[in-house]
Amino acid sequence: INDSYDYVIVGGGTAGLTVGDRLSESGKYSVLVIEYGYLEPDGQRPGTLYNITSAPVSGLNNKTFPVSIGCVVGGSSAVNGMVFQRGNAKDYDVWGELGGGNPRVSWSWVDMLMYFKKSIQMTAPKPETAAFDLRYDTRYWGRNFTTNHTIFATFGNVINPKTHPFYEAAKRLPGMKVSPDAGSGQLGLQYYQTSTSPYTGARSYSRTGHWDGLNRANYHLLAATRVSKVIFDRDRAAGVQIYPRGEKARNTVIRAKKEVILAAGAIHTPQILQLSGIGPADLLKRAGVPVKVDLPGVGYNFQDHTFIPAVAFSWSTSPPIPAHLNTSVVDDKLGRTSLGLSVELPVVSPRSFKRIASQYESQDPAAYLPKGTDKTVVRGYRKQQQIYAREMRAREFSFLRATLSGEPSFVPIVIHPVSRGTVLIDPAAGSDIEVEPIVDYRAASNPTDVDVAVEEIKFLRRLMTSGDLARYNATELAPGPGYESDEALAAWVRANTIPSVYHPVGTAAKMPREWGGVVAEDLLVYGVRGLSVVDASIMPTIVAGTTSMTVYAVAEKAADLIRLRAGRDI
Numbered sequence: 001i002n003d004s005y006d007y008v009i010v011g012g013g014t015a016g017l018t019v020g021d022r023l024s025e026s027g028k029y030s031v032l033v034i035e036y037g038y039l040e041p042d043g044q045r046p047g048t049l050y051n052i053t054s055a056p057v058s059g060l061n062n063k064t065f066p067v068s069i070g071c072v073v074g075g076s077s078a079v080n081g082m083v084f085q086r087g088n089a090k091d092y093d094v095w096g097e098l099g100g101g102n103p104r105v106s107w108s109w110v111d112m113l114m115y116f117k118k119s120i121q122m123t124a125p126k127p128e129t130a131a132f133d134l135r136y137d138t139r140y141w142g143r144n145f146t147t148n149h150t151i152f153a154t155f156g157n158v159i160n161p162k163t164h165p166f167y168e169a170a171k172r173l174p175g176m177k178v179s180p181d182a183g184s185g186q187l188g189l190q191y192y193q194t195s196t197s198p199y200t201g202a203r204s205y206s207r208t209g210h211w212d213g214l215n216r217a218n219y220h221l222l223a224a225t226r227v228s229k230v231i232f233d234r235d236r237a238a239g240v241q242i243y244p245r246g247e248k249a250r251n252t253v254i255r256a257k258k259e260v261i262l263a264a265g266a267i268h269t270p271q272i273l274q275l276s277g278i279g280p281a282d283l284l285k286r287a288g289v290p291v292k293v294d295l296p297g298v299g300y301n302f303q304d305h306t307f308i309p310a311v312a313f314s315w316s317t318s319p320p321i322p323a324h325l326n327t328s329v330v331d332d333k334l335g336r337t338s339l340g341l342s343v344e345l346p347v348v349s350p351r352s353f354k355r356i357a358s359q360y361e362s363q364d365p366a367a368y369l370p371k372g373t374d375k376t377v378v379r380g381y382r383k384q385q386q387i388y389a390r391e392m393r394a395r396e397f398s399f400l401r402a403t404l405s406g407e408p409s410f411v412p413i414v415i416h417p418v419s420r421g422t423v424l425i426d427p428a429a430g431s432d433i434e435v436e437p438i439v440d441y442r443a444a445s446n447p448t449d450v451d452v453a454v455e456e457i458k459f460l461r462r463l464m465t466s467g468d469l470a471r472y473n474a475t476e477l478a479p480g481p482g483y484e485s486d487e488a489l490a491a492w493v494r495a496n497t498i499p500s501v502y503h504p505v506g507t508a509a510k511m512p513r514e515w516g517g518v519v520a521e522d523l524l525v526y527g528v529r530g531l532s533v534v535d536a537s538i539m540p541t542i543v544a545g546t547t548s549m550t551v552y553a554v555a556e557k558a559a560d561l562i563r564l565r566a567g568r569d570i
């Protein structure tokens with residue numbers, strides 16, 4: 001390990017290793033990735049997570065919840081569920097809208113699609129799945145198999161035939177579409193991939209795609225090492241202060257000649273920024289951290305998907321499976337391909353979507369944000385509110401995601417929540433990086449999210465009791481009898497919602513500074529030079545799918561932006 005590098009990357013997770021690989025591949029720049037987790041000899045150890053408990057969530061009956069994030073080389077991509085989805089095309093167009101109009105950089109769907117194709121190689125489904133209406137289109141994917149140094153999206157070899165009756169029934173619900181490809185950015189029914197190597201059947205993640213086997217003299221990884229803060233020469237990020245895991249007294253500094261890149265994820269990136277003096281000034285003062293830049297958005301705009309673990313039914317007789325699909329279901333190394341739904345609000349709730357949109361639109365934007373939220377952050381939220389209200393009435397923005405497992409039980413996800421939480425250092429802990437930040441999901445703090453969840457339950461009831469599936473006389477087990485009124489359902493939602501699908505995003509948002517943004521369109525942090533953020537924190541709004549695929553694409557795009565400015569003084 002050297003004393004200085006061109007690029008110092010904080011966090012060897014999903015984004016960190018992707019950027020590290022790209023910046024080092026030409027051989028021109030030296031790159032160091034610093035990761036708190038261990039480089040596990042077996043490549044992964046599921047369950048290697050930070051030990052964080054959330055603040056009590058007042059909208060969910062004051063319960064606390066575990067905050068799961070990977071703590072290992074590979075970060076959350078080493079421990080995640082490997083469900084590999086993108087958001088809606090509209091999600092990225094909204095990112096463009098929330099960019100404030102920088103003519104040189106665009107984050108809209110067409111631009112991001114280029115990076116989805118660069119970052120992920122898709123392997124087509126096997127002939128065994130041909131009997132199903134599995135739609136895919138290679139135009140949405142990278143198809144470069146000349147190297148193992150990539151991330152794979154792979155279909156399983158088999159499909160559970162029990163999904164078929166659900167597919168047929170859901171397809172016939174009014175307004176429902178079938179997506180041409182799970183990566184097309186379009187809504188509807190879709191069979192989707194997992195992040196699995198087609199060759200080995202093992203997890204494909206940032207370590208296998210962007211570290212293992214590269215052996216470049218200019219690409220170093222320092223594992224089991226904590227970055228405690230960014231250090232500055234006047235207004236330029238000059239490097240980071242680090243210490244070996246568990247040995248806080250052994251501080252040293254590694255210098256960055258070109259840029260410090262924060263890729264510590266949506267929980268720890270805002271923590272490091274705040275402990276480096278970049279954040280809401282009043283919070284930093286209370287914690288005794290000298291203020292470098294008063295940037296009120298750091299740690300605000302926190303979003304995650306919320307879900308209900310079971311909206312459950314039982315059959316009196318299960319739907320029959322057509323003989324041609326009823327082949328023996330043998331799980332092989334690639335596992336099964338799953339079937340998902342991505343549904344817009346007018347289809348989830350033809351009766352109530354206009355009311356929900358109008359009520360949401362007319363809210364005072366500060367009403368459900370944390371007390372004392374800075375006016376710039378409120379302004380940014382107002383923008384998001386206008387966009388979300390518009391999209392609640394439109395057909396390109398999903399509000400429900402669920403997997404159709406083949407069993408009469410569902411896990412509905414509020415995929416575009418409007419509540420916003422915070423990730424803030426604990427002022428009582430001062431500048432101690434070992435004390436985890438206070439993670440306040442604030443899920444369901446905005447009643448609109450509860451309204452949407454109630455409509456999701458009614459949608460699933462319609463799927464099970466009308467149309468194709470009506471004849472199987474499903475009995476509802478959860479919520480169950482007695483939950484008819486919206487009020488009763490809302491109370492059930494608050495009692496049963498989990499505030500995180502492990503998709504934390506948004507805490508260092510890419511938005512204009514006057515809208516509470518933390519990074520500009522080029523991902524450079526406002527108010528200093530030579531410091532950028534490249535991870536899930538930069539998403540201004542959460543996407544309608546699992547988040548890792550979007551993080552890979554963000555990292556690929558960021559690497560191009562960073563290389564572009566490498567010759568300039570920033």
Ligand SMILES: Cc1cc2nc3c(=O)[nH]c(=O)nc-3n(C[C@H](O)[C@H](O)[C@H](O)COP(=O)(O)OP(=O)(O)OC[C@H]3O[C@@H](n4cnc5c(N)ncnc54)[C@H](O)[C@@H]3O)c2cc1C
Binds near residue numbers: 012013036068228266
């Ligand atoms: C349990 C779980 C299940 C999930 N399931 C799915 C799924 O099925 N599909 C999907 O697409 N997504 C899933 N996700 C989410 C997805 O994996 C994440 O959104 C994505 O990986 C985040 O990438 P990132 O680069 O922002 O952060 P991470 O990959 O979390 O990387 C951040 C890294 O920074 C390191 N770090 C933090 N602080 C410091 C410090 N001070 N010093 C040094 N290093 C530090 C961390 O140890 C970590 O390795 C899941 C996540 C979890 C945790």
